[in-house]
Amino acid sequence: MEKQILLLPGDGIGPEIIAETKRVLEEIARMYRHTFRFIEGRIGGDAIDATGSPLPEETLGLAKGSDAILLGAVGGPKWDGNAPEKRPEKGLLQIRKALGLYANLRPVRVLEPLMGASTLKEEVLADVDLLIVRELTGGLYFGEPRERRQINGEDGAVDTLLYTRGEIERILHQAFQFARTRKKRVVSVDKANVLESSRLWREVADEVAREYPDVTLSHMLVDNAAMQLIRDPRQFDVIVTENLFGDILSDEASMITGSLGLLPSASMNTSKVGLFEPVHGSAPDIAGTGAANPLATILSAAMMLQYSFGLADEAKAIEVAVDRVLAQGVRTKDIAKASENAVSTTAITNAVIEALALKSASSR
Numbered sequence: 001m002e003k004q005i006l007l008l009p010g011d012g013i014g015p016e017i018i019a020e021t022k023r024v025l026e027e028i029a030r031m032y033r034h035t036f037r038f039i040e041g042r043i044g045g046d047a048i049d050a051t052g053s054p055l056p057e058e059t060l061g062l063a064k065g066s067d068a069i070l071l072g073a074v075g076g077p078k079w080d081g082n083a084p085e086k087r088p089e090k091g092l093l094q095i096r097k098a099l100g101l102y103a104n105l106r107p108v109r110v111l112e113p114l115m116g117a118s119t120l121k122e123e124v125l126a127d128v129d130l131l132i133v134r135e136l137t138g139g140l141y142f143g144e145p146r147e148r149r150q151i152n153g154e155d156g157a158v159d160t161l162l163y164t165r166g167e168i169e170r171i172l173h174q175a176f177q178f179a180r181t182r183k184k185r186v187v188s189v190d191k192a193n194v195l196e197s198s199r200l201w202r203e204v205a206d207e208v209a210r211e212y213p214d215v216t217l218s219h220m221l222v223d224n225a226a227m228q229l230i231r232d233p234r235q236f237d238v239i240v241t242e243n244l245f246g247d248i249l250s251d252e253a254s255m256i257t258g259s260l261g262l263l264p265s266a267s268m269n270t271s272k273v274g275l276f277e278p279v280h281g282s283a284p285d286i287a288g289t290g291a292a293n294p295l296a297t298i299l300s301a302a303m304m305l306q307y308s309f310g311l312a313d314e315a316k317a318i319e320v321a322v323d324r325v326l327a328q329g330v331r332t333k334d335i336a337k338a339s340e341n342a343v344s345t346t347a348i349t350n351a352v353i354e355a356l357a358l359k360s361a362s363s364r
Helices: 014-032 044-051 057-064 088-098 112-117 165-180 196-209 222-231 243-257 295-308 312-327 345-362
Strands: 002-010 035-040 068-073 103-109 129-135 147-151 154-158 185-190 216-221 238-241 264-268 274-278
Touching: 002 014, 002 044, 002 057, 014 035, 014 068, 014 295, 014 312, 014 345, 044 088, 057 088, 068 295, 103 165, 103 243, 103 295, 112 312, 129 165, 129 243, 165 185, 165 196, 165 238, 185 196, 185 222, 185 243, 196 216, 216 222, 222 238, 222 243, 238 243, 264 295, 274 295, 295 312, 295 345, 312 345
Parallel strands: 002 035, 002 068, 068 274, 129 238, 185 216, 185 238
Antiparallel strands: 103 129, 103 264, 147 154, 264 274
């Protein structure tokens, strides 16, 4: 198989974790005799500094011509004072919108060796394996008008939460289709007791559910869902929700695993083109120190292999290698206990590559 992968390192620790993940993909290509052609573009603050835009036209063109996109992270205090259209995060929103990447997938799986990294009790964490499906290109983040204005003689602000039936239908279909490959349970999260957009969301969810009689649908208000994720995360299989709620709940769910440094994500459309990135931010405070955890980015690359390229065996090989490394007690600083010696970004990647090599040797 030959595929072109666009690397968007971005800001902060982005260049470090992308470089290490590239090494893992190169090892996969060697092991399974694929050809991955890597090209690189700018996004976020890095792009602002170089071109004045958080998403240069050149980068968008490279994205449209690639088979998949692997992104590091965007943002940092350096650009906090910029106007909204010149903020690094704007580049991420723009590329999602331009490519129609409306479905964000965030798996949350608790690994036994890391149960101690979470603040939750181990009996709550055992066997947690859920998928959050977040609508990504509509809702409050994209609605218009979005502006400051005078309201009754004082400063005010307006943001618009807008969804169409079609936008809701397509993300719900994605959730039900993924549920069919899992435990066949979907929880649709909304705020239907207050928001008109959520009432439409719930109506459409009930309609779509009739097309999937083998999948069980239930509804949950977002405030209750936030509580239940901490009280009993094992009750969930697939959670589907709108943009803002999904953003908040998926970051909350990261603490079930113990660290944002472990959570991958995929942003997809119906043509299987995807943007894959870790859930965590750019962590500018540790950029360049060699302390960044690359595992979420490496696992995002595994999602890329599976969902965009259909390479399930290769994806599984990466996941098993990461599990093996963690079982051996190899830790970066963010997931190491006080009594454990933390290793560098490069060292933990070396361990993953060595684990892959062991698999390759054992399969001969």
